[in-house]
Amino acid sequence: MTAPARYIAVDDNHGLHIEHHNPGQPGPGEVLIAVNAAGINRPDLMQRYGLYPPPAGASPILGLEVAGTVIATGDGVSGWKPGDRVCALCNGGGYSDRVLVPASQCLPIPGALSDVEAAALPETYFTVWYNVFERGALRPGERFLVHGGSSGIGTTAITLAGAMGATVYATAGNADKCAACESLGASRAINYNEEDFVEVLKKDTEGQGIDVILDMVGGDYVQRNFEVAAIEGRIASIAFQGGFRSEVNFLPLLMKRLVLSASTLRAQSSEQKAAIANALRERVWPLLGRGELKPVIDSVYPFAAVAEAHQRMESGAHIGKIVLDLNAD
Structure with a gap:
C-alpha cells in the first residue's frame, strides 16, 4: 500500500500546515511525479488568500511548478517512463510529495541542473x-x-x-x-x-x-x-x-x-500549454542544457518552512526564485 503523501493545506485563517492525502494514480495522458522541489509563485499567495481560485478540475492544493522523478504513467503516455527526471508546469498540487501532471506539461531537467534549480523553471x-x-x-x-x-x-x-x-x-x-x-x-x-x-x-x-x-x-x-x-x-x-x-x-x-x-497562464488549455512546452524544448532547453542560461535562485526553504517562504515573497526583498526543497530538514 502506498504511503500517504504530505501536502500543504490552507486553513480558514489563511495559515499553512502539513496534512496528508493520496493523490491517486495517473489517468490517461498523465504522469505521477515524486516531487523533490517546488517553486513558489505569487499566484500561490493569491490563492492562499482566496484571490485566485483554481480553474474547474484543477487541484485545490497550492503549487504550480515542480521537479522530481516520474513514478507512474497513465494510458497513452509516450516519451516518459518511471525513473525519468522531469520538471513540470502543474495545474495545482505542486506543494506535495506526489503530484499528477499532464505529461505534455513535463520537460526533461536540462543538463546538470539540480531539482531545486529545475523547479524554478516551468512557471517563469x-x-x-x-x-x-x-x-x-x-x-x-x-x-x-x-x-x-x-x-x-x-x-x-x-x-x-x-x-x-x-x-x-x-x-x-x-x-x-x-x-x-x-x-x-x-x-x-x-x-x-x-x-x-x-x-x-x-x-x-x-x-x-x-x-x-x-x-x-x-x-x-x-x-x-x-x-x-x-x-x-x-x-x-x-x-x-x-x-x-x-x-x-x-x-x-x-x-x-x-x-x-x-494573459494568464493557469487558465489556458492543456493544448496551449503543451504547445508552449514544445517550443521551450526546441528553442530554450538546449541553452539551459549547455549552461548558457541558468535560473536565479533567491532562497531555498524546507517543506515545513513554507510559511517563511511565503513571507519572503510577500516582503518583496527576493531577487529571483524562491524554492521549496522537499528533502531538506
Missing part, C-alpha cells in the same frame, strides 16, 4: 516565452523592457531576452536590485523610486523607445508604457500589482500602432 519560462516571444514577437536586435526585473519572472526575462539577442532594460525598486538586473545582462536598470523610467529610456534610446514591454504592474504604468513604447511596439501585461484601474489616454496606442495584450 512558460510565462516569459509565451508573452515575450510568441505574443510580443521579440526579435534579435530589438529593445526589451521588463518591469519588476528582480522577480522570478523578471530575472528569467532578462536572461532569456538577452540570450535571444535583444537589448534589455529593467525597472526595480532599489540599487541592489538594479545592480542584480545589470549583472544578469540588462544594459540599464532604472530604480523606479528615484527615476522616471519613461524619461530615462527615451534618452537612452535617443527617442526611439522600447519595442517589447513585459508589465506586471498595471495601474499608471499602462499610460507610461504607451509613452515609452516604440512605433509598432508590443506590450504584454501579465499582472496588475499596481491596480486594475487607471485613467488612460489611448491616443498613443493609435498613433504608434501599438499592440496591447494580456
Whole structure:
C-alpha cells in the first residue's frame, strides 16, 4: 500500500500546515511525479488568500511548478517512463510529495541542473516565452523592457531576452536590485523610486523607445508604457500589482500602432500549454542544457518552512526564485 503523501493545506485563517492525502494514480495522458522541489509563485499567495481560485478540475492544493522523478504513467503516455527526471508546469498540487501532471506539461531537467534549480523553471519560462516571444514577437536586435526585473519572472526575462539577442532594460525598486538586473545582462536598470523610467529610456534610446514591454504592474504604468513604447511596439501585461484601474489616454496606442495584450497562464488549455512546452524544448532547453542560461535562485526553504517562504515573497526583498526543497530538514 502506498504511503500517504504530505501536502500543504490552507486553513480558514489563511495559515499553512502539513496534512496528508493520496493523490491517486495517473489517468490517461498523465504522469505521477515524486516531487523533490517546488517553486513558489505569487499566484500561490493569491490563492492562499482566496484571490485566485483554481480553474474547474484543477487541484485545490497550492503549487504550480515542480521537479522530481516520474513514478507512474497513465494510458497513452509516450516519451516518459518511471525513473525519468522531469520538471513540470502543474495545474495545482505542486506543494506535495506526489503530484499528477499532464505529461505534455513535463520537460526533461536540462543538463546538470539540480531539482531545486529545475523547479524554478516551468512557471517563469512558460510565462516569459509565451508573452515575450510568441505574443510580443521579440526579435534579435530589438529593445526589451521588463518591469519588476528582480522577480522570478523578471530575472528569467532578462536572461532569456538577452540570450535571444535583444537589448534589455529593467525597472526595480532599489540599487541592489538594479545592480542584480545589470549583472544578469540588462544594459540599464532604472530604480523606479528615484527615476522616471519613461524619461530615462527615451534618452537612452535617443527617442526611439522600447519595442517589447513585459508589465506586471498595471495601474499608471499602462499610460507610461504607451509613452515609452516604440512605433509598432508590443506590450504584454501579465499582472496588475499596481491596480486594475487607471485613467488612460489611448491616443498613443493609435498613433504608434501599438499592440496591447494580456494573459494568464493557469487558465489556458492543456493544448496551449503543451504547445508552449514544445517550443521551450526546441528553442530554450538546449541553452539551459549547455549552461548558457541558468535560473536565479533567491532562497531555498524546507517543506515545513513554507510559511517563511511565503513571507519572503510577500516582503518583496527576493531577487529571483524562491524554492521549496522537499528533502531538506
